[in-house]
Amino acid sequence: MGGVAGCNVSVHEGSGLVGEQPLRPVTLADIAREAGTSASTASRALSGRGYVSPLARVRLLEAAERLGYVPDASARTLKQRTSRVVGVAVSDLGNQFYALLAAGIEQTLREADYQMVLVSDNSDRAQELSFARTFLAMRAAGVIMTPADSAAASLLARNGVDVVEVDRQLAEVPCDAVVIDNEEGGRLATAHLLELGHRRIGLLVADTDWTTDAGRLAGYRSAHAGAGVVVDERLILPIAFHAPDAEQRIAALLDKQAPTAIFAANNQLAEHAWKVLRVRGLRLAQDVSLVGFDDVAWTSMVDPGITVVAQPTIELGRRAAQLLLRRIDDPGCEPGFECLEPTLVVRASTAPPTLATT
Amino acid sequence: MGGVAGCNVSVHEGSGLVGEQPLRPVTLADIAREAGTSASTASRALSGRGYVSPLARVRLLEAAERLGYVPDASARTLKQRTSRVVGVAVSDLGNQFYALLAAGIEQTLREADYQMVLVSDNSDRAQELSFARTFLAMRAAGVIMTPADSAAASLLARNGVDVVEVDRQLAEVPCDAVVIDNEEGGRLATAHLLELGHRRIGLLVADTDWTTDAGRLAGYRSAHAGAGVVVDERLILPIAFHAPDAEQRIAALLDKQAPTAIFAANNQLAEHAWKVLRVRGLRLAQDVSLVGFDDVAWTSMVDPGITVVAQPTIELGRRAAQLLLRRIDDPGCEPGFECLEPTLVVRASTAPPTLATT
DNA sequence: CGAAAAGATGCAATCGTTGCCACACCGCGG
DNA sequence: CCGCGGTGTGGCAACGATTGCATCTTTTCG
Structure with a gap:
């Protein structure tokens, strides 16, 4: 820790102790300079792809740690043409059912290191379509929706975005779905x-x-x-x-x-x-x-x-997310369809009719 | 509509009728070419900033419409160094309270054309911090959180991301907040x-x-x-x-x-x-x-x-979002603090004690 | 009528990351 | 000793939108 005395000197902006306004975020080039390598090598070290000497690797890792490097998601998305966000559109977040559905989805996505962009579309076709465009713009890795109309799913599918329909099914394009029986x-x-x-x-x-x-x-x-x-x-x-x-x-x-x-x-x-x-x-x-x-x-x-x-309900969300993750992993796989079984919970609101009519 | 006969011809990939695999998304350059201008002009026409002749404008607008242009959010974010997503971290999406809070936030953000990235952090400090990094990476325009620890808010604030604390307050940095009394x-x-x-x-x-x-x-x-x-x-x-x-x-x-x-x-x-x-x-x-x-x-x-x-609850979420939007609009403004009043709803679960002790 | 202002456009650089390519080493077998 | 794979590395060109600047055309007005 701080063993290399010169390290702070080479930092152009006083980023160390005072903790005031780095303002310009730390870039790959910064940590490359800090470690005396090129940006390419830095990228390889941090992403773990390609050859990097053990020495350079540790230097870069340390530098990244020291400067508080946070990779820029938009740059990465731009370059790789896909992001780690998944669009989720439900009908009504205020309804407990959809909230739990979203909770299940989020949980599974989080474990796989994806982020959920959640919107509530009030079952409105226009809004749904507008959100589809937004997800497209974000280069979402996929979209999970409780569909109100088939147009959104079509638009997304046409542009190569994987769609999973959950709870309801009405896409005209082949797509993954998970519903209740x-x-x-x-x-x-x-x-x-x-x-x-x-x-x-x-x-x-x-x-x-x-x-x-x-x-x-x-x-x-x-x-x-x-x-x-x-x-x-x-x-x-x-x-x-x-x-x-x-x-x-x-x-x-x-x-x-x-x-x-x-x-x-x-x-x-x-x-x-x-x-x-x-x-x-x-x-x-x-x-x-x-x-x-x-x-x-x-x-x-x-x-x-x-x-x-x-x-x-939560399981419904989880399955939907799993289906999506599977497809992201293997885009060619057959459209999956899962149908979860509901169960009857008998309580006290039901009894034989008092006056049976015919 | 489709009046210009040649328009389909100049499209390099068959994108029109069949609707099959555009695969490569339509870019600004594409619609510029289509309308016979440069990408700069196309950008100005679509964003509405700077001089564009009326003629060029309609041509570009039509071309964009026809080709189904969707601007790439990551490219825009990269260039402008800020996005239109707002990170939202709540403690437990499965709890109706947090779900409604999120619903209120989402509604307000949606009206202002921002997207909500919603995560549920289980009040876990490590997760919260990890999400803060994610929001940082996404160049979120701001973050709304029910904080479990002050570290996340500090990290974000230090990197110039606006933070609004909602429901609870424990940031050590000056920041907007909206709570219940x-x-x-x-x-x-x-x-x-x-x-x-x-x-x-x-x-x-x-x-x-x-x-x-x-x-x-x-x-x-x-x-x-x-x-x-x-x-x-x-x-x-x-x-x-x-x-x-x-x-x-x-x-x-x-x-x-x-x-x-x-x-x-x-x-x-x-x-x-x-x-x-x-x-x-x-x-x-x-x-x-x-x-x-x-x-x-x-x-x-x-x-x-x-x-x-x-x-x-929903109002709490709305206010938090409004506070954030205000700050995005005017970064220099004083940290806002709102305290909403709760009300007592008397029902039948309370009555004088039967056996009063002492 | 000429100059300045306004209108309209394109070029090129930029944002930060990635990945292809070329290059430079190393040791080794032919 | 030449070349050949296996290692490392840096340069450079993308990705797609934005924007300052230079350029060019058209008004406008003294």
Whole structure:
């Protein structure tokens, strides 16, 4: 440490003790000069590629350490035409589901020394496309998204950026994807209610053309078919995200269709349904059964606890990141598709109907 | 559109209809050639700086549009020595509080056309420092962090990167900060319980040296002092984050110190306390009162609802981002400090003690 | 009418890193 | 002793956008 007396002298700017304004960042050329080599050699020593004598290596490493060298990511990206950032676009960071998804992604990326650029696009096509352009501009190593539209994925793929779709699937280009088995989830929830004896099961589902909602709806139908029960279409209520009248419409469904149970196909709708039931003074399980989708915290804390279809949310994020890392590592590999299984968590919000109708 | 017949001809690679592998991204030089100008003029036209004739401008704009030009962020960053990304480091993305904080930050940054690089550092000093280096390498325009240690902020500040501390404050360098008035929050919660007649109020607080916990503790003491009540130090229980024995220790506190009320100074501890009380069959309000800190979703959904000190979490994030944007805009301005006021939300988990001791 | 100002453009250098290429050593086998 | 691989090393040209400067053209105005 500081053994070479001359070292400080050769530093052009007083960078040592006072710690004031290096301002101009330390470059490779600086540490090369410091160690008496060329920039090329410095680059080789620090990146570990190519021949460098042991002596030069330690000198350079020491110099880099001493001067606090931090390689310039943009220069590297410019030269190598790819960066270590991964773009991640989710629908709504404020929603616990997407936050956990992002947490899972970030964790895995971090372990592989990639950075996550996270944006929340409100499921807006224009914003999604704009973010795709941004990720393109950053020369992102890849992009993970919960897609709202196929245009973004197409744009990215066309420009050679790897895309992983997570939670939903709607790309028109071949691409990696990891989703939940939504149909199975819908089936689990619905079959559970059917087995309890319910015959009029209201379905609250997001009003989208996404695979998540389509899958859950399909599961709902399939469970009915399996049980030989005809679905009354009026029991199916599509509700747009953030619809201001969501709770009124749920209330109307309760009034007009007299369901004995409700299957709310996402965590928001479950919350809405729960609130409507509470406001109306309807007792869960006794008066109306309720099944939610996505095991968010409150469902196990309220009394009675809510029966839900649990998704491995963080794992979903991790898998998506793993899929992307695999593709970065081996760009030629077959598009991967993973489908994680949801599980039914039975709590106290479901019970046989009190007055069984036909 | 496509009026100039020759335009496709001059494109060297078939980029038009087939949409297959442009592979090499479109550069400024490409669109300059396409429009018959130099790259300099193209740059001026697209960036809007400097003289460009109207004719050249439209030609270049059209060419850029037609070829799908996306400026290379790394080249721009390299040249301008600053990027449009803002590094954000929070303690734990899986915690709703930090997720919402990040959501608020992202929203504001997005509106100003900045990107958020989000990392979750687990309050680990080493990780935090490593991220600071990464942000440095990316030439981040600024960094927003919930700090765990002062080293990261110092490193960044020393290298000319603007730092905003959010939620907590512990930088040794002058820097912008936005926090909650934790002392007031602690006081609100404690005073509420004291007014109800409680004299033995257990305090669950994170075992850190952060300003959040110190502030809440100070508020707890200050409220006692204001009411002329002496604090029994044995009622104060510091619990480390993710301590596996958190609930056992809370149970022990209940057993040994017989508090008539509990003030849990963060959302995790509130959840732990709530669970312990439930497991023990203790009725909220009637047997033990409970006040939480941070109005997360479940607190208003459980029965009885939990009285909490609510923080404007998203707003906290927004303000932090605004502070950073202001500083980027005017690097010389005085370090800003904002302190947002928490509010007490009284629900049904608090009531006068049944058996008033002393 | 001529000079100065404004308008418009291109050249070339620059940002920091990487990687190709050439060169310079070394010892060794032919 | 020549050449040949194996080692090290430095020079130089990229990567793609920006920008100061020089150049050239057009106005404008005294």
